[in-house]
Amino acid sequence: MMPITTATATKEPPIIALDAAKQQEAIAVANANATIAEARGEAEASKLKSQALASNPKMIDLQIAEHMSKICVGVQTCIIGGTTQDLLRVRGSP
Numbered sequence: 001m002m003p004i005t006t007a008t009a010t011k012e013p014p015i016i017a018l019d020a021a022k023q024q025e026a027i028a029v030a031n032a033n034a035t036i037a038e039a040r041g042e043a044e045a046s047k048l049k050s051q052a053l054a055s056n057p058k059m060i061d062l063q064i065a066e067h068m069s070k071i072c073v074g075v076q077t078c079i080i081g082g083t084t085q086d087l088l089r090v091r092g093s094p
Contacts (some may be wrong), residue, residue, distance in 0.1 A: 053059050072078030
């Protein structure tokens, strides 16, 4: 008995099924290459960033400031690394 393939199941000629399979393979290869290229780009960006941080420690302070500015978006009072008692002392309360 002949196995059921796309060509026999849909009654398409085998050449059309083969062309469709080749197209699917080409798309899969292109997607895989795009994923590899994206990963390589991310790796290179990470490498360059780490080199920049290693050569200039002040950049670490800049990154910390950038992250801290995002922590308290939309709030009136933001306490980072302290307590409410620290806040009271800053405002002049006993």
